[in-house]
Amino acid sequence: WMEVPLQALAADPLPSWNEGTVKHAIIDFVTRATTEGDAGFVPVEARIATFDNDGTLWPEQPLVQGAFLLKPLRSRVKEDPTLSKRQPFKAILEGDLSELSLMDKARLTKLLGETHAGMTEEAFIRDVRTFFQNARHPRWDVPYNQLAYAPMLELLRYLRANGFQTWLASAGGIDFMRVISEATYGIPPQQVIGSQLKKSLDEAHAPSVLRREARVSHVNDKAGKPVGIDEHIGRRPVFAAGNVRSGGDIQMLQYTRKRGCPGFALLIHHDDAVREFAYEENDGASLKAARQGGWTVVSMQRDWRRIFDGTRVPDENGGG
Amino acid sequence: WMEVPLQALAADPLPSWNEGTVKHAIIDFVTRATTEGDAGFVPVEARIATFDNDGTLWPEQPLVQGAFLLKPLRSRVKEDPTLSKRQPFKAILEGDLSELSLMDKARLTKLLGETHAGMTEEAFIRDVRTFFQNARHPRWDVPYNQLAYAPMLELLRYLRANGFQTWLASAGGIDFMRVISEATYGIPPQQVIGSQLKKSLDEAHAPSVLRREARVSHVNDKAGKPVGIDEHIGRRPVFAAGNVRSGGDIQMLQYTRKRGCPGFALLIHHDDAVREFAYEENDGASLKAARQGGWTVVSMQRDWRRIFDGTRVPDENGGG
Ligand SMILES: [Ca+2]
Ligand SMILES: [Ca+2]
Numbered sequence: 001w002m003e004v005p006l007q008a009l010a011a012d013p014l015p016s017w018n019e020g021t022v023k024h025a026i027i028d029f030v031t032r033a034t035t036e037g038d039a040g041f042v043p044v045e046a047r048i049a050t051f052d053n054d055g056t057l058w059p060e061q062p063l064v065q066g067a068f069l070l071k072p073l074r075s076r077v078k079e080d081p082t083l084s085k086r087q088p089f090k091a092i093l094e095g096d097l098s099e100l101s102l103m104d105k106a107r108l109t110k111l112l113g114e115t116h117a118g119m120t121e122e123a124f125i126r127d128v129r130t131f132f133q134n135a136r137h138p139r140w141d142v143p144y145n146q147l148a149y150a151p152m153l154e155l156l157r158y159l160r161a162n163g164f165q166t167w168l169a170s171a172g173g174i175d176f177m178r179v180i181s182e183a184t185y186g187i188p189p190q191q192v193i194g195s196q197l198k199k200s201l202d203e204a205h206a207p208s209v210l211r212r213e214a215r216v217s218h219v220n221d222k223a224g225k226p227v228g229i230d231e232h233i234g235r236r237p238v239f240a241a242g243n244v245r246s247g248g249d250i251q252m253l254q255y256t257r258k259r260g261c262p263g264f265a266l267l268i269h270h271d272d273a274v275r276e277f278a279y280e281e282n283d284g285a286s287l288k289a290a291r292q293g294g295w296t297v298v299s300m301q302r303d304w305r306r307i308f309d310g311t312r313v314p315d316e317n318g319g320g
Numbered sequence: 321w322m323e324v325p326l327q328a329l330a331a332d333p334l335p336s337w338n339e340g341t342v343k344h345a346i347i348d349f350v351t352r353a354t355t356e357g358d359a360g361f362v363p364v365e366a367r368i369a370t371f372d373n374d375g376t377l378w379p380e381q382p383l384v385q386g387a388f389l390l391k392p393l394r395s396r397v398k399e400d401p402t403l404s405k406r407q408p409f410k411a412i413l414e415g416d417l418s419e420l421s422l423m424d425k426a427r428l429t430k431l432l433g434e435t436h437a438g439m440t441e442e443a444f445i446r447d448v449r450t451f452f453q454n455a456r457h458p459r460w461d462v463p464y465n466q467l468a469y470a471p472m473l474e475l476l477r478y479l480r481a482n483g484f485q486t487w488l489a490s491a492g493g494i495d496f497m498r499v500i501s502e503a504t505y506g507i508p509p510q511q512v513i514g515s516q517l518k519k520s521l522d523e524a525h526a527p528s529v530l531r532r533e534a535r536v537s538h539v540n541d542k543a544g545k546p547v548g549i550d551e552h553i554g555r556r557p558v559f560a561a562g563n564v565r566s567g568g569d570i571q572m573l574q575y576t577r578k579r580g581c582p583g584f585a586l587l588i589h590h591d592d593a594v595r596e597f598a599y600e601e602n603d604g605a606s607l608k609a610a611r612q613g614g615w616t617v618v619s620m621q622r623d624w625r626r627i628f629d630g631t632r633v634p635d636e637n638g639g640g
Binding site: 165207226227231 | 520543550553
């Protein structure tokens with residue numbers, strides 16, 4: 001992971017963002033947050049920024065953790081063929097990734113518990129590492145972690161260069177993301193918040209190891225996001241970013257709001273079928289909450305000059 | 321919180337530690353951990369150090385969180401006098417702080433849940449802040465958070481000056497310690513691990529707030545410490561410090577051990593009745609584990625030149 005030097009950022013900290021109200025709102029917030037005496041000033045210890053992962057920092061079609069689960073799920077059905085007639089196994093085997101990509105996060109976390117129960121933490125990490133080395137995105141044919149959105153990587157660096165601590169706050173599994181968070185986003189494992197399984201210490205093993213249980217201890221989605229953020233950080237974020245799809249980020253974005261303090265909520269709208277994907281939310285709750293809360297809504301089509309890092313993923317249209 | 325400049329530390333990074341095998345073992349570990357090419361070298365991202373709190377960074381007679389609980393417990397008994405005949409209330413009202421100080425951490429966490437259930441996170445933090453402003457240690461007559469051990473504050477600074485990230489990993493309540501961790505130890509709230517209650521998001525309140533529930537979600541003691549460390553950090557610490565009393569740190573100290581990696585375990589023995597307190601552990605398990613694991617055992621009497629910061633707390637004997 002290479003940090004861009006500060007001087008380079010000073011010229012245009014967000015070159016992959018098109019000029020416009022969104023880019024200007026971000027730069028204005030950061031400039032004021034770092035200007036002592038300004039009403040928007042934020043003391044450095046309070047500069048906490050939390051980012052949803054799927055659909056906010058990288059694509060969620062298909063869901064990366066779903067792609068990871070497909071192989072162990074098929075193995076389990078092979079071991080126990082009666083599962084192939086039971087849900088959710090039946091639907092997953094028929095629908096493959098589309099089913100896993102649409103599954104709600106509580107059910108997905110439960111599946112992750114079932115496929116890897118009893119495994120040591122170290123063995124699970126090796127499995128995840130192997131997945132990221134071998135798996136490729138069906139459309140762009142590159143490893144999944146090369147598909148981080150270029151504008152969001154710039155935003156992460158820009159915030160860090162201005163004293164913000166950047167965190168992942170995803171509904172995905174915490175241990176899954178921790179394997180790639182530093183290399184992909186410059187976010188160390190200890191700044192990753194996610195859905196969790198219970199673990200227990202196996203002291204019979206030398207040295208002692210943690211083993212994964214099948215029980216879900218926390219689903220870091222919707223109202224669970226502020227709970228997870230409080231547990232890991234103990235402060236409200238002053239900046240948070242999420243995306244339109246399931247309403248999973250509404251409570252986190254609302255949680256940036258605190259009486260008497262500036263807060264910035266960024267909501268990404270996937271409206272670019274040419275360069276990425278276009279989709280809406282069934283009930284429109286995220287965009288409605290954005291209007292009510294005065295959040296900054298990103299149109300991928302309008303606001304992003306390029307979607308991916310052009311040296312690794314050719315953009316289908318413009319940019320790169 | 322003021323960091324001591326690096327040059328000042330270079331002279332003698334641990335002036336409150338007497339010369340001897342313990343001080344030399346610490347300096348040797350840190351020197352090798354930061355010397356590239358040495359077999360004891362630790363890459364900067366793996367320089368994670370975890371510290372128990374009560375009895376390791378400040379005194380545990382009486383238990384500070386017990387002192388905090390006394391007032392709300394008395395209020396609850398006033399509201400409901402039948403409680404005064406039930407345990408643990410009866411014993412606490414009779415024994416005051418001694419009972420609370422000896423209580424096992426799971427029961428203490430449960431009590432904390434009961435006394436503050438339904439309270440918002442913000443209101444709880446205000447209560448803790450008020451406690452630390454007003455309460456004084458019965459022996460030294462200073463606020464509890466001025467009783468951090470001077471040698472341990474030096475150790476925390478020394479480790480940070482050498483690229484280590486320092487964490488609290490205490491059986492005490494996470495939100496209780498977070499209020500004072502930064503000012504007392506230079507450890508920000510997001511690097512505090514502790515026992516936890518369930519919380520839920522109250523969205524009816526504007527802005528949304530977290531409320532404490534009476535249910536305990538994690539007891540960060542004994543085998544729970546590696547679990548809490550994994551949840552918050554996602555890596556094994558290479559350095560950990562705990563103390564002799566209840567065996568609560570054994571599993572954390574063992575967890576620093578990983579095949580092929582250097583690890584350092586520090587165990588503090590309270591053997592200084594003159595300047596602080598002298599006590600042992602019923603079954604001697606911590607000292608036994610120290611012998612088996614080759615841990616470094618600190619004798620407060622022999623290894624610490626002074627116990628407290630002499631400008632705030634007069635040492636009864638020597639130092640300061
Ligand atoms: Ca998302
Ligand atoms: Ca202790």
